[in-house]
Amino acid sequence: MTTERQAAANRRNARKSTGPRSGAGKKRASRNSYYHGLTATMATSAERAERVEKLARKIAGDSKGTVILEWARTAARADFDLAQVWWLKIALIERVFLFGELERPKLFKSVRQVSAFFNAFDRGELNIPPTPVDAAATMPSEEGDRLAEAVRRVLPELLKLNRYERRAASLLYKSFYALNRRAVAE
Amino acid sequence: MTKRDESMQEPTATLLPALGVLITESVDDFNRVRDALIQEIKPRGIIDEILVADSAQSTWEILRLRRCKAGIVNLTFRDALKRILRNLSDRGSEIYNDIDELSYYYFTNRKMKKRVLRFLAEFQLDESAIEAEAIRNSAEDLERIDRLLASLEARRNKALRCIAEFRGDFARRLRDGANRIIDSEVLALEHQQGKAPPAAA
Numbered sequence A: 001m002t003t004e005r006q007a008a009a010n011r012r013n014a015r016k017s018t019g020p021r022s023g024a025g026k027k028r029a030s031r032n033s034y035y036h037g038l039t040a041t042m043a044t045s046a047e048r049a050e051r052v053e054k055l056a057r058k059i060a061g062d063s064k065g066t067v068i069l070e071w072a073r074t075a076a077r078a079d080f081d082l083a084q085v086w087w088l089k090i091a092l093i094e095r096v097f098l099f100g101e102l103e104r105p106k107l108f109k110s111v112r113q114v115s116a117f118f119n120a121f122d123r124g125e126l127n128i129p130p131t132p133v134d135a136a137a138t139m140p141s142e143e144g145d146r147l148a149e150a151v152r153r154v155l156p157e158l159l160k161l162n163r164y165e166r167r168a169a170s171l172l173y174k175s176f177y178a179l180n181r182r183a184v185a186e
Numbered sequence B: 001m002t003k004r005d006e007s008m009q010e011p012t013a014t015l016l017p018a019l020g021v022l023i024t025e026s027v028d029d030f031n032r033v034r035d036a037l038i039q040e041i042k043p044r045g046i047i048d049e050i051l052v053a054d055s056a057q058s059t060w061e062i063l064r065l066r067r068c069k070a071g072i073v074n075l076t077f078r079d080a081l082k083r084i085l086r087n088l089s090d091r092g093s094e095i096y097n098d099i100d101e102l103s104y105y106y107f108t109n110r111k112m113k114k115r116v117l118r119f120l121a122e123f124q125l126d127e128s129a130i131e132a133e134a135i136r137n138s139a140e141d142l143e144r145i146d147r148l149l150a151s152l153e154a155r156r157n158k159a160l161r162c163i164a165e166f167r168g169d170f171a172r173r174l175r176d177g178a179n180r181i182i183d184s185e186v187l188a189l190e191h192q193q194g195k196a197p198p199a200a201a
Helices: A004-016 A023-030 A047-058 A066-099 A111-122 A143-185 B004-010 B027-041 B046-075 B075-088 B097-106 B110-121 B127-137 B137-192
Strands: none
Touching: A047 B046, A047 B075, A066 B046, A066 B075, A111 B027, A111 B097, A143 B027, A143 B046, A143 B097, B046 B137, B075 B097, B075 B110, B075 B127, B097 B110, B110 B127, B127 B137
């Protein structure tokens, strides 16, 4: 349990740093937890926001109700989110199709290996760093097999994306059902 | 013209987010799948169109994953054959030294294939044993693909169910509307003919 003394020290220390002050610092800190932006349904660009709004108005049709327009906006955003996941999947598969892996091959497997290399270098021992395995060379040459192998290598990422895809699809159907219920009630 | 009117008149194709295919896939094939669904479902209105597009996406991905599933099993075939031959042959067996060569040429050279099948037959095995081993080796990947496939199939079915339900509701609305019109017209006609309208329930 935190003692009174510790709590006082925490308060004192907290006063020393109250986070970023400049506009740029605040903007940077606002993206601290940003990983891939898939959970953020907010439109990421002005052009996208405009397109989402256009689609929402088309979905809402003649209706002037704000509730209907809001459901239509949710549906439009979800539809664009689904398209975003679609393009992400294509980008990931194609990257592995071309380069064999998503990450750049690393020269060293661990920090220990890096320090061992530089220690040897300091001692004047010529130590050639290991050459990374070219992942592209391990890919099959035939197109169909290569695609299958690319999909196999990217499966963990596809499963992660599937979570976001399911969430967006569920939002899309939920808003369509809500719109349909409204239409039935009217 | 207001912003609302503009988007109402814009063609739906330009409003929906654009979709593409992999470099190894054909855009024409994708369009054929989508057009077949459009032909079958005949979307009425923007919601139908979005749902049909969503079904087309899911269907395309299902086809892609099914192709890859077969491809993944095929890719492990050679390793599976090698493993079986190693398991079956003793260190002294004449085949033991040729395992690499046999598993390499099994798929291209008929003579080599015959030799492998003859060897397998000695242990009451055939080609299906290689396939079973290949599936066993890629079971983890196949299970992951199956999870993706199940999710995509559920999404496609949900989209189609939505269309059917909305159409059912639409048909009911039309029927109710038509009944109301008929009822009010009948009442109006009866009223004109001097008959008293029935008491409201």
